[in-house]
Amino acid sequence: MPKLTGTQTIILSRAATRPGNLAMPLPDGLHGAAAKMAVNRMITNGWVEEVDADLRKGEPLWRETGDGHGTTLVATEAGLVAIGIAPVAASDAPKPVAIRAGTKQAQVIALLQxxxxxxxxxxxEATGWLAHSARGLISGGLKKxxxxxxxxxxxxxxxxVYKLDAA
Incomplete structure (x- = not known):
């Protein structure tokens, strides 16, 4: 499998944190021929794909198609796997979410399961956090x-006692 460059890793990492794994906007300073070359290689390797941009939702454009429409970039499952993130579907939403293994967030999720x-x-006791931090993760990070x-x-x-409902 081809190796990711630092720029490609940044693009995929940011996409993993955005709704719908949206890869746009690209990092500051990446534009023109350099952006085109990086993105084309990522498309070729199957790490991102071009999809129709929903202009009503304000999705940023990757390129215009010439007919008044445009495309944007979305990270694929292969792209997430390439940076070590396994997509996990939330129980009430079709969008994949990224949970990095070995983090305290993953540790708390395991406790709740x-x-x-x-x-x-x-x-x-398990994380070494203060109580308000644990409650904040549950309400803000995990639920919202x-x-x-x-x-x-x-x-x-x-x-x-908090429990993660099985979906």
């Missing part, structure tokens, strides 16, 4: 950004 779930105290379905219930002796 256990049949018994996890309390804030257990998450704090990744769209994961997390439930909570009060359990005698453990307090509020």
């Amino acid at each position: 256990r049949p018994e779930g996890a309390s804030i105290a257990e998450i704090v 950004k990744l769209g994961l379905q997390i439930t909570s219930e009060k359990i005698e002796g453990r307090g509020t």
